[in-house]
Amino acid sequence: DVKVTQSSRYLVKRTGEKVFLECVQDMDHENMFWYRQDPGLGLRLIYFSYDVKMKEKGDIPEGYSVSREKKERFSLILESASTNQTSMYLCASSSEGWNTEAFFGQGTRLTVV
Amino acid sequence: DAKTTQPTSMDCAEGRAANLPCNHSTISGNEYVYWYRQIHSQGPQYIIHGLKNNETNEMASLIITEDRKSSTLILPHATLRDTAVYYCIVKANQGGKLIFGQGTELSVKP
Numbered sequence: 750d751v752k753v754t755q756s757s758r759y760l761v762k763r764t765g766e767k768v769f770l771e772c773v774q775d776m777d778h779e780n781m782f783w784y785r786q787d788p789g790l791g792l793r794l795i796y797f798s799y800d801v802k803m804k805e806k807g808d809i810p811e812g813y814s815v816s817r818e819k820k821e822r823f824s825l826i827l828e829s830a831s832t833n834q835t836s837m838y839l840c841a842s843s844s845e846g847w848n849t850e851a852f853f854g855q856g857t858r859l860t861v862v
Numbered sequence: 863d864a865k866t867t868q869p870t871s872m873d874c875a876e877g878r879a880a881n882l883p884c885n886h887s888t889i890s891g892n893e894y895v896y897w898y899r900q901i902h903s904q905g906p907q908y909i910i911h912g913l914k915n916n917e918t919n920e921m922a923s924l925i926i927t928e929d930r931k932s933s934t935l936i937l938p939h940a941t942l943r944d945t946a947v948y949y950c951i952v953k954a955n956q957g958g959k960l961i962f963g964q965g966t967e968l969s970v971k972p
Contacts, residue, residue, distance in 0.1 A: 753905075782960065792906070792949075792962040805959075839905050841960070850896070851960055853905030 752776075755840050755854040762861050768827040770857055772840030778852075779845040781823035783807075783815065785836040786856075792839065798823055799845070830861045866950045871967040874944075880937040882966050884950030887931040894953045895926060896960070897935045899946040906949065906962075909935065940970045 756771035774781065783795045784807075794807030796815040804815050812834060816824040823842075827834055837858050843851040867885040874880040886895060896911040910917055910924045912933070917924045923936040937944055949965040 780959075784962070791964050794959065794961060797959050807959075808961075841905070843960075850908035850911065851898075851906075853907070855905050856903075 753840055753842055753852050753854040755838075755857050757857050758855065760857055760859045762827075762830050762859065764831060764861055766827075766830045766861075768830045768859070768861075770825040770827075770838055770840075770859070772823045772825070772842075772854060773821055774823075774842040774852070775821065776842060776844070776852065777820065778842035779820075780843045780851075781817065782841040782843075782851070783813075783823065783825045784839045784841065785809070786839060787836050795825065832861050835859060835861045866952060866963045868948075868950055868963060868966045870964065871969070873969050873971060874937075874940045876942060876970055876972050877939055880935075880940040880944065880968060880970070882935040882937075882948050882950075882968065883932065884934070885932045886950070886952050889930050889952050895924070895930075895933050896951045896953060897922070897924065898949045898951065898962075899944075900949070900965070901943075901946045909948075911953075940968075942970050942972065944968065945970045 753774045762768050781798045784792045786792045793809050797805045798817045814826045837856050839856045840854040841851045843849045894911050897909040898906040900906040910922050912924045926933045947965040947967050
């Protein structure tokens, strides 16, 4: 069974903390994504990686960075967490090409207090 | 990237077919149409995709118009478990990037 695993289902952090959200996929996929989902705003792409050590900004990269040192792992980093980063964060992966589907993790609900 | 337009919400009676429309008038010739759904509190789930021919799998059917400017996702016998937000997406022109719109919230009622 294909799997995208996010390290935490729920997370509470304090304002100003450095936060790491981890995502691991076991499908040898080239592409990995981080989205955030907020009521009324839908899923918005934060960052995208198409290969190890490669990354592209999505629609809302401000306040975030990413790391992809190994093919199976894609980390989202909040350098200094703020309350407006309270959200549901979703990781996904897909293989390269036009004709491929993406697989999503279950999400991490992050609350910044 | 081509944008999609979907109705905000739809209702469907249990056991009936649910037909979810999507407009993608700016789609380019080599872009695929993908459908995903998201059940409350879960990550999105892939349903089906197509280029220009109609497609069918165990979950749904996808009808794409000849000019490719619109498509319809058909759930042939909707159940209560099909209540979800359905997203129509045109595959981005750079690698595997998926850009989600607002989707259609489908409510299947007994």
